[in-house]
Amino acid sequence: MTPAARVQAAIELLDMVIDGARNQGAPADRLIAAYFKQRRYAGSKDRRAVRDLVYRAIRYCGPIPRTGRAAMLALAQADEEIAALFDGSTHGPPAIGKNEKPAIAGTAPDWLVRELDQSGVSGEVAAAMLGRASLDVRVNTLKADRDGLDLPEPAEKLEAPNALRLAAGTNVDQWDEYRDGKIEVQDHGSQMACIAANARGGETVIDLCAGAGGKTLSLAAAMGNMGELIACDTDRGRLSKLTPRANRAGAGMIQTRLLDPKSELEALEDYAEAADLVLVDAPCSGTGTWRRKPEGKWRLTAKTLDAYARLQDELLEIAAKLTKPGGRIAFVTCSLLDSEGTDRIAAFLERNEGFSAEAPTVPLGNPHGLGIRLDPLRHGTDGFFVAIVRRA
Ligand SMILES: C[S@@+](CC[C@H](N)C(=O)[O-])C[C@H]1O[C@@H](n2cnc3c(N)ncnc32)[C@H](O)[C@@H]1O
Numbered sequence: 528m529t530p531a532a533r534v535q536a537a538i539e540l541l542d543m544v545i546d547g548a549r550n551q552g553a554p555a556d557r558l559i560a561a562y563f564k565q566r567r568y569a570g571s572k573d574r575r576a577v578r579d580l581v582y583r584a585i586r587y588c589g590p591i592p593r594t595g596r597a598a599m600l601a602l603a604q605a606d607e608e609i610a611a612l613f614d615g616s617t618h619g620p621p622a623i624g625k626n627e628k629p630a631i632a633g634t635a636p637d638w639l640v641r642e643l644d645q646s647g648v649s650g651e652v653a654a655a656m657l658g659r660a661s662l663d664v665r666v667n668t669l670k671a672d673r674d675g676l677d678l679p680e681p682a683e684k685l686e687a688p689n690a691l692r693l694a695a696g697t698n699v700d701q702w703d704e705y706r707d708g709k710i711e712v713q714d715h716g717s718q719m720a721c722i723a724a725n726a727r728g729g730e731t732v733i734d735l736c737a738g739a740g741g742k743t744l745s746l747a748a749a750m751g752n753m754g755e756l757i758a759c760d761t762d763r764g765r766l767s768k769l770t771p772r773a774n775r776a777g778a779g780m781i782q783t784r785l786l787d788p789k790s791e792l793e794a795l796e797d798y799a800e801a802a803d804l805v806l807v808d809a810p811c812s813g814t815g816t817w818r819r820k821p822e823g824k825w826r827l828t829a830k831t832l833d834a835y836a837r838l839q840d841e842l843l844e845i846a847a848k849l850t851k852p853g854g855r856i857a858f859v860t861c862s863l864l865d866s867e868g869t870d871r872i873a874a875f876l877e878r879n880e881g882f883s884a885e886a887p888t889v890p891l892g893n894p895h896g897l898g899i900r901l902d903p904l905r906h907g908t909d910g911f912f913v914a915i916v917r918r919a
Pocket of ligand 1: 735736765810
């Protein structure tokens, strides 16, 4: 593909990404994969270049652009080399018209910028939400230790005791250490959230929103595979991915339980007021993960954000009923919005007098409201809010 043809391909893909964002269609990475599946003539360099252009344009534009061309024109305004590729060549984009309007640059749509601002996220901190994510792994202490591990590529030791950072794009899933369950891919911020939860061997722990088990595996390692660890989710597909991961990690203690939305407690009746720890890694807007999925800023609506807050309240209420006297709830969202963070804990404490917030003990993170917050700029992690509430 010529450089101009790559720009045109990126424009076509951006049209699909915009449509997907407006209509809750497929995410950008899936659209890009499908696009190239039908265009076998594109080589790996072409794919990489087009992908890079698409993500640069998504990161660059604040409000959702009218078209893919408008998004790319915005990028062209800031980059002469891209502007020069609007040359009208056979497979390239038509030349830029005099009255053509580029999309508007910025972090996110205006309403979301205001929400972030009200949550204390602006300027450099907000901009860093759209930076590039690192590749972090957690050394699985059930099978290895960080100091004794000899990985094929150099790795930086991070503050979390089992965390290592590798060059972005490293194919760790091809490594023996990964196949043998000695390392798991887990963002440093997610590892911090698990440290804050402070699961200990012999405890009864419920991971209420376990998904495919990223944090469950971390809890199992912290517990030394001793005690009870029940991983729950309402999504059968996600939860079914946990068992093979747990087998690889040697985390035999993990039990899984599929829940029905709205009758979660029925499936957990035998654990009423029995848990030392309930982890609520709640569904959220994912504003903290825009480094990985920048088009998330275009997919979110005020209505969806409100629905997440209601679901987070419901999940905290369920967790309260599972927590034993003296036990604790760890509430985690990968969001930097207070409406999915400290506000939810404040509302929970209003409804539940028998609980009080505790400062999470972690080597990284800034106190924020009733918990701590991690962000890409100050901590080099995905954005997270983490709070601990203890039952009297
Ligand atoms: C943030 S994700 C969990 C990520 C996971 N803990 C990890 O570390 O990889 C939130 C999960 O909550 C699940 N979920 C949504 N509604 C739920 C409900 N009512 N009860 C339990 N889980 C629910 C979703 O299916 C999703 O897997």
